[in-house]
Amino acid sequence: MKKKVIASLLIGSVTLLTAGDFNEQAEKDRKALKEYFEKKFADRKNASAYFPYSTNEELDKNYKWGIKGDDFRLGSYAYNIGGKKQYDEMNEMPPYEDAIEAGKELYEKEKGIKECFPDPAIAGEYPKFIKGQGVETLSGAIVACAKKNGLKGYKLTKGKTADLEAYFASVSKEKGKKVHIVIDSKEAAEAYERGKKEYYTQRGYLKLSCATCHVQGAGQRVRNEYLSPLLGATTHFPVYRLKWQGLGTLERRLKGCNKNQGETPHKPGSKWSKELLYFMAYMSNGLPVDGPDIRK
């Protein structure tokens, strides 16, 4: 009897929580992260504290300072002056235009795609937490839709899936959509927490965490490569990478970064990668959708 009362009291208190409460911790994390990056890149004067191993000459010449929220969607090009110049040149003839066209055609002609995604301006809404199923990324949703309709040739990492994402991203961008990741249940909050933990866990034989390179290390260089910040890391996908000579999804990008850590890449579409992406995308909540884009 007593047990029952307690149980019903508990249920009562759970229903009292509003949807907003489930993302309370995530909001705290997001604000703290944004503050960290805005401080880190605020001005040249305080830079030595954040860039202990960079030369004064490099800090004077190669960095742009005074960077704010939305600017971080550009990744390392937000602060790396030389890289930004190259990036602007590449963008004069964007190599992803054909992919947007191809994606549009798939959207209109492939059986069932439109029914799965009646509104194409949804690039900022994924990953989503689906009750009873777990995190679904945009690539995952597209591949599932293709499977349901018996369509061939859809993978999580590139090809038709990436083309469709390019179309979705460009429509979202045109409509001024922002990243809008929702955490509205206890299960969703738990998935977020697991993703966060993975992001900060040292892994692989090199024992590096994602954060070593993309939080603490953001702005510093690995060889000639300026490291991009976690804030804004997912806003601009899919990307055309020179290294790939083609378009790829976030799933494709994660594989490479697993290797950077000295780890055998996790499978695209694994729970691990989906929850990691859920966390990463939440950190960019409120930033404009900015895909598709180009990266080296």
Added chain:
Amino acid sequence: MKRLFTVATVAALASSVAFAQSDLVKEGEKIFKTKKIGNCIACHAANGVELDGPGSLGPKLQGLSAWPEQALYDKVYDPYTTNPISAMPAFGKNGVLNDHQIKAVVAFLKTIK
């Protein structure tokens, strides 16, 4: 005659030791620069050594010729013993580099001014 012989062997020995040492330095430098092995260059520039595109995640290495070999060995083996929040991987402890490879890297580090 005997004496001459000794001088010759000593000289030969000495030169082969010197030769082995410079081989070790070369091997260490290769480990330092190679992506799939040590890849130290990803994070470190080195004073007095021409390197193409060293990173800035770690400090520019300098004055290491003055460090005791053991200290260098320990740093590469496990940087966390001297710096618990180091961003540097533990190359020995995690089995990335074996004892011989670390010794080679140390021989190279000793050439850094």
